[in-house]
Each structure stands twice: as C-alpha cells, then as structure tokens.
Amino acid sequence: MAKKKTQKGYIYERDGRECIYCGKPLKFSQISLDHYYPRSMGGPDDLFNMALSCRMCNKHKKSAVPEDWKERAVRQFKKAVDDEKILAPGIKMKRAELKEIAGRVDKLERMGKVSVFLSKSHSFHVRNDIIIKIAKVKR
Ligand SMILES: [Zn+2]
Structure with missing residues (x-):
C-alpha cells in the first residue's frame, strides 16, 4: 500500500x-x-x-494499445533507474554502475509479470519495480 x-x-x-x-x-x-x-x-x-x-x-x-508503448516503456524504465525508483536490491552492483548499464537499454523484449529489457550487453528482468536479475547477453 x-x-x-x-x-x-x-x-x-x-x-x-x-x-x-x-x-x-x-x-x-x-x-x-x-x-x-x-x-x-x-x-x-x-x-x-x-x-x-x-x-x-x-x-x-480502455484496451487500446498506443503505438509507442515499447519505446515509452524503455524510456520510463531508464528514467526510473536513473531516479532510483527501480533498483536491484538483491544484486551486488554499485548504483552508478547499474545506472550506467541500464542507461544503454534500447529494447523491450517482453512485458508482463516479469518484464525484460535489453541492451547490447545485458538483459534486465524486472518485477514489481525491482530488477530481479541481470544477465549478460550477446546481440
Ligand atoms: Zn485526459
């Protein structure tokens, strides 16, 4: 609440x-x-x-899907990380580093209970405004 x-x-x-x-x-x-x-x-x-x-x-x-929903999600995800509203409490990483690598996210792979954002080097798995997993990826 x-x-x-x-x-x-x-x-x-x-x-x-x-x-x-x-x-x-x-x-x-x-x-x-x-x-x-x-x-x-x-x-x-x-x-x-x-x-x-x-x-x-x-x-x-109602249930209309705006055309730019993916772009907006990427933009707002990065902003929320930068504003320290989305953090990664269970992951050992300095905030500055987290902001830096999250700042390079350019793609939403999946949205749902767990949403997945991608940069060229990492994937970010997010649930309830918490980054629960960061993995290295190759794209
Ligand atoms: Zn209005």
Whole structure:
C-alpha cells in the first residue's frame, strides 16, 4: 500500500502533473493511473507501464494499445533507474554502475509479470519495480 502511494506521487511529477493524453492539468486528487499497455492484455503495474491520466481519457482509452508503448516503456524504465525508483536490491552492483548499464537499454523484449529489457550487453528482468536479475547477453 505504501509503495502504491509513492508510485503515484512519482508518476504525478514525472508526467508533468497533466493528463498525458489530453494535456489537462490535474490536481493530485483528480488523477487516475492508466496502464499504458493495457492491464487486460497483461500490462503490469510497474512504473514504466503506468501513465498519468484524467478519468475521462482513462475511461475512453480502455484496451487500446498506443503505438509507442515499447519505446515509452524503455524510456520510463531508464528514467526510473536513473531516479532510483527501480533498483536491484538483491544484486551486488554499485548504483552508478547499474545506472550506467541500464542507461544503454534500447529494447523491450517482453512485458508482463516479469518484464525484460535489453541492451547490447545485458538483459534486465524486472518485477514489481525491482530488477530481479541481470544477465549478460550477446546481440
Ligand atoms: Zn485526459
């Protein structure tokens, strides 16, 4: 519950305190959080999939899939790592190093309960806003 609240505050600031769809300025009490890639299709609650929305847009969007959902997920994943909202508590790695290698992510391989992001050298497995595994890859 506490985590959800923190998440909401972060998304509110990150998305510029306005509905990302219609641009309407929103008071914190007015916001709703939209699953950019629809929850009905397996879109997770992670920060990189949540978007600040007014209630109207959230209602009208329903299960539409925005064209840029993968690009947005990559962008927001990297930002959340950089902002230290997505960390890797179980992995022995300095924060600076984590930020550096996550900063090179350029692809979303899979989104779901566990989402997988890829750079040319690493894969990042993320669940509930936590990096649970980092592996070396060759692409
Ligand atoms: Zn709106």
